[in-house]
Amino acid sequence: MKKILFLIHDLAGGGAEKVLVNLVNNMDRNKFDITVQTLFAGGVNEQFLKKDINYRYCFKKTFRGNSQILKLFSPKSLYKKFIKEHYDIIVSYLEGPTARIVSGCTDEETKLVSWIHVEQHTKEKASYSFKSFDEAKLCYGKFNKTICVSAYVKNDFSNIFDNVKNIEVLYNTIETDQIITKADEPIDDYFFDKKVKTLVAIGTLKKSKGFDKLIRIHKRLLDDGILHNIIILGQGPDKDKLSRMISEFNIEDSFKLLGYNTNPYKYIKNSDMFVCSSVSEGFSTAATEALIVGTPVVTVEVSGMKEMLGENNEYGIVTENDENALYEGIKKMLTTPGMLEDYAKRAKERGKEFSTEKTVKAVEKMFEEL
Numbered sequence: 001m002k003k004i005l006f007l008i009h010d011l012a013g014g015g016a017e018k019v020l021v022n023l024v025n026n027m028d029r030n031k032f033d034i035t036v037q038t039l040f041a042g043g044v045n046e047q048f049l050k051k052d053i054n055y056r057y058c059f060k061k062t063f064r065g066n067s068q069i070l071k072l073f074s075p076k077s078l079y080k081k082f083i084k085e086h087y088d089i090i091v092s093y094l095e096g097p098t099a100r101i102v103s104g105c106t107d108e109e110t111k112l113v114s115w116i117h118v119e120q121h122t123k124e125k126a127s128y129s130f131k132s133f134d135e136a137k138l139c140y141g142k143f144n145k146t147i148c149v150s151a152y153v154k155n156d157f158s159n160i161f162d163n164v165k166n167i168e169v170l171y172n173t174i175e176t177d178q179i180i181t182k183a184d185e186p187i188d189d190y191f192f193d194k195k196v197k198t199l200v201a202i203g204t205l206k207k208s209k210g211f212d213k214l215i216r217i218h219k220r221l222l223d224d225g226i227l228h229n230i231i232i233l234g235q236g237p238d239k240d241k242l243s244r245m246i247s248e249f250n251i252e253d254s255f256k257l258l259g260y261n262t263n264p265y266k267y268i269k270n271s272d273m274f275v276c277s278s279v280s281e282g283f284s285t286a287a288t289e290a291l292i293v294g295t296p297v298v299t300v301e302v303s304g305m306k307e308m309l310g311e312n313n314e315y316g317i318v319t320e321n322d323e324n325a326l327y328e329g330i331k332k333m334l335t336t337p338g339m340l341e342d343y344a345k346r347a348k349e350r351g352k353e354f355s356t357e358k359t360v361k362a363v364e365k366m367f368e369e370l
Contacts, residue, residue, distance in 0.1 A: 011043030075104030206234030
């Protein structure tokens with residue numbers, strides 16, 4: 001049996017955090033003794049870890065400027081402080097601080113894996129949590145294996161860190177059966193009106209999700225006479241800013257911030273369209289969930305979307321990552337007769353490809369071959 005540690009910043013409401021819980025919950029306990037460790041405790045996804053997953057944390061609460069403070073210490077000293085046991089495999093499950101810590105491992109018998117979830121584009125962004133780009137390059141070069149969640153992310157990472165060679169693409173683990181079951185749960189929310197189309201977006205309320213663009217697009221569509229509602233599921237630091245925008249545009253009745261929900265699937269299924277307006281993504285968990293429940297997807301082009309939806313919009317509409325382009329894509333889907341119904345069928349067809357068993361087995365095989 002292989003003893004394996006997954007180190008992640010926290011288990012908050014983000015996609016990577018959710019996917020990690022899905023993965024470890026479904027791995028074979030006869031082959032792997034699994035520990036999940038977070039830098040900071042208190043994330044909403046902690047509650048979903050199965051009881052036989054060992055869980056521990058470094059700090060009880062997050063603190064301001066933590067990534068900058070951690071940079072004051074060497075990777076080796078951080079590893080020695082936070083990793084107390086021997087593991088056969090240690091996984092840094094996000095870019096940045098956890099990769100820096102895991103790279104400080106000096107046990108030659110331990111295999112190290114770095115999991116990259118988002119495109120980073122520049123050396124400056126990729127090395128933000130490191131003392132310098134040279135340190136980032138040195139740290140990432142110490143891993144035995146680098147896993148990227150999409151080919152897009154792999155190409156981006158390879159262009160920045162040309163010294164990292166052993167890179168593989170493995171898609172995120174989605175709990176398909178659970179999603180389908182939970183999607184059928186009743187909704188007691190008054191917001192769904194069968195006479196008016198409802199669009200749904202999901203994610204942390206932060207700048208990189210581009211929800212401000214979605215508010216402006218919503219107002220433009222209403223001004224064009226295209227009636228619809230938009231709901232966003234998620235919480236985050238930009239809630240007050242987005243709420244002010246909604247109020248300033250006087251669209252409180254048709255644009256709602258519903259907060260975090262442990263069952264977003266019923267909202268996705270009951271919506272007429274899923275929208276992604278992000279500046280960047282890895283391999284969108286929420287978009288995958290939309291396909292699984294048969295909800296049409298309109299998204300800007302970010303990492304993984306063309307892999308998921310097709311180079312020629314076979315399973316959903318992918319626009320340029322531009323506010324006007326996304327506006328046109330949503331408008332086309334809402335106003336073209338029969339298009340929503342057609343893409344709902346295509347979504348469900350594509351969703352069958354993202355089975356839990358297939359993705360978990362691919363990860364287990366990678367670990368066994370290390």
